[in-house]
Amino acid sequence: MSTYTADEMMSVAAARALSGGQRCFVGIGLPSTAANLARRTHAPDLVLIYESGALGSKPDWLPASIGDGILAETADAVIGVPEVFNYWLQPGRIDVGFLGAAQLDKFGNINTTVIGDDYANPKVRLPGAGGAPEIAANCHEVYVVVRQSKRSFVDQVDFVTSYGHGRGNGERERLGLRGAGPTLVITDLGVFRPDPDTHELVLTAVHPGVTVEQVREATGWELRVADELATTPTPTSDELAALRALKEASSS
Amino acid sequence: MSTYTADEMMSVAAARALSGGQRCFVGIGLPSTAANLARRTHAPDLVLIYESGALGSKPDWLPASIGDGILAETADAVIGVPEVFNYWLQPGRIDVGFLGAAQLDKFGNINTTVIGDDYANPKVRLPGAGGAPEIAANCHEVYVVVRQSKRSFVDQVDFVTSYGHGRGNGERERLGLRGAGPTLVITDLGVFRPDPDTHELVLTAVHPGVTVEQVREATGWELRVADELATTPTPTSDELAALRALKEASSS
Amino acid sequence: MAEIASLSAAVADLVRDGDVVALEGFTHLIPVAAGHEIIRQRRRELTLVRMTPDIVYDQLIGAGCARKLIFSWGGNPGVGSLHRFRDAVQHGWPVPLEIEEHSHAGMANRYVAGASGLPFAVLRGYVGTDLPNVTDTIKPITCPFTGETLTAVPAINPDVAIVHAQRADRAGNVQMWGLVGVQKEAVLAARRSLVTVEEVVDELEPVPGGMVLPSWAVDRVAEVPGGAHPSYAQGYSERDNAYYAAWDTISRDRDEFERWVERVRSGEVVRAS
């Protein structure tokens, strides 16, 4: 078995969550890595949609930005940005919204706006919302991929940029949001899913070699662990080869 | 001097009303004939816009419909129908809306919907509105070209399909409509313009050989005649040649 | 993913009695052959939606397929009136026809709202006209920022949209170019969709002005060369202006029209001809 990094494990676990034929709205960074890896391994007919206007892109390497030329050149259709959001995202045509997060909380709410509790005088000014609020609202479900630490995995986000399950207990449905919201969170330590009733994120799997205690240490709320805790299968050599080839091609 | 028909006089008079560089939203039939004639004679840089999605068409013959291939093939840009209305017509980017009419009234209101006063049981069912209501509302001004008779030139239209000056006296402004509405009506007998105050259509010119009495006979309200009644200059041989060439090309 | 099917199978699968059906195509790329297949399959009680009901809707209305028409301009373009449409409205023949009448700007925006998953659209339209007096799907709406009054129209979401396009590939991706009207919007607004195409090809070569509808946004693709006749498909055929004129004669007389319908039903008229 080859060795691999925690980031590689995270990307492989995230890629495995996607299946062929799904339409996936892809954020740049970790989500794009995972989605492209899925397309290069078990899900070649995964449909990648980028907010820059590329529907069905088939890049040979990892794009550095959502607007790389390779995304347009390999797309089934290239459209304007208003059309992406109005005709394709908003009506619920996309299966999975694949998002990253600067801060993520116990109920899957995402913050990419400000750190600190004073919006006008933030401790850290983050990039902001981008497409995420409507991706989180309108995709059938949302997967979040994020490196986990007590700083990023918090009880309650400082700012709700993209709505997950609010404060839980069906708040999302009551707001009339059509998509199911975050149904899966993949980190460098393990995998979380919302409790079906309370919608609190519950640890359902750890990556190989990771202990529950390590996950607890990196979680900013009192961690709940699933009764049947799984262990993520280690990355196969095919998966690692495909991931490394994608990254290599993009840096060359 | 060559002989010509009343319809040819009407088309030539209508064409002369257009000047170079204007953006003209063109309805099919008489307006399209006039606009294309203008482009082939004194206004080669007239910009023709068809609701089918052709911006800046330069057809060599008269299209039979607003969707003829020649309109797309010779256009500066081809766009979808929603964009025509939303991005180009609605914001007031078009100088002149050039419309026909089944019925036209004393205040320039246009009916192309039903003849008879019961909408549910019409005497004659006409084609309906098409693009005309918003062309009449949103172009800087509207020219109407119509064959005149007591049936078509009425005191009050049976149905207001496209709003002209309502019942006059500034009603149009009070409704918040941005364009000036019908500023010119050209028929096979003469030319009408709205009175600046009351907005009633006033006969300002007769075509050569036409008497005021003839116009009165073909007008369904008590005709007002301008103090200085002009006579339209007869069509030049160049104008007639261009008009006939356009029509010949389209029927071949 | 779009399934490639025969026209008859696709219409049988997708179009049901009582459906709201939109056959779109703005003069160009009108899905006429699909309209004939609906006549052949004797669909009834349809609510037909189309910005510019022209001869294919005259045919569907005359054949008794429709109980309602939602539209903005009903005529034989470049020729004159639609006699079957007029007969249905003025005399209820062969069945009464309810109408819901808009302007082009209103209809286009209704499709846009439908394609966008919104319940309504906003426009500067209808002001001063009699249309809001006879059409209850036109209402005022106030801008929450400026207080200005504008006009709202509800989304159109047909049960089925049918359009014609130049090409599809074997995976069912559809490509069209030239005047594209509201065809993309109609397909995206509809619950089910059928695209008839001039040809199915191995690969869609990019074309200037071309638009691609991905396979996963379409339900059925049927190869029907000439399926837009007497309308046209840019790059494949020319508009048959003579046929539009000829339709005036066929449609003017009920008996002559009925003989035409029989020819369609017998399969003799496969395309408009």
Next chain:
Amino acid sequence: MAEIASLSAAVADLVRDGDVVALEGFTHLIPVAAGHEIIRQRRRELTLVRMTPDIVYDQLIGAGCARKLIFSWGGNPGVGSLHRFRDAVQHGWPVPLEIEEHSHAGMANRYVAGASGLPFAVLRGYVGTDLPNVTDTIKPITCPFTGETLTAVPAINPDVAIVHAQRADRAGNVQMWGLVGVQKEAVLAARRSLVTVEEVVDELEPVPGGMVLPSWAVDRVAEVPGGAHPSYAQGYSERDNAYYAAWDTISRDRDEFERWVERVRSGEVVRAS
């Protein structure tokens, strides 16, 4: 009709202190050289609008040209944060920066409303987020047909829009292709507009995926080859990913940044380099 002008003359003519200015281009075709010209001409108190303020806005903000930013995502794409933007928001350096923050869907629809001559747009957006609590240009609106509550955002109508495109012809008709973002909408929404192009040609050959803005919808066209660098112009250049990474270093330190601004002002940095 668009007038063909030099970049410096066009910016001098169109951009005034205090204006609302949108430089658009969604990763592709970003009008960076025009941004540098605004820095060179020392415009002040601008309200800058852009969906994705990236390094060209970091430069304008750091150079003190802006008093307000209307945006939806401010970062160095693929690299990380915008240090000049953060410094302005967190420390008011060199001048305080007011912000008005939206989502991409909201901003795109604000441009669409602006281009459409409407005072507002409607979308399914922002629900449950904290954005409506901090941004007063997000309001609820009720569908007059279904009673459903949706979200309204006001139109954006910049005083000036600036975009980059591949080509224009000598009459000033502009052609662009590839990822076209909200560039058409920005130009149509604006009172005045400037398009920088890779080249001015005799004739615009049609291109797959190409879009043409007619000359009469544009005020100025300036030929600025490479004017999108470090962004790219499909068919002309590649995205300079290394420059985006290098900007992280230049912009991290106020002194180093100020030296960069001096180079721009002296004319040494004509393109981003």
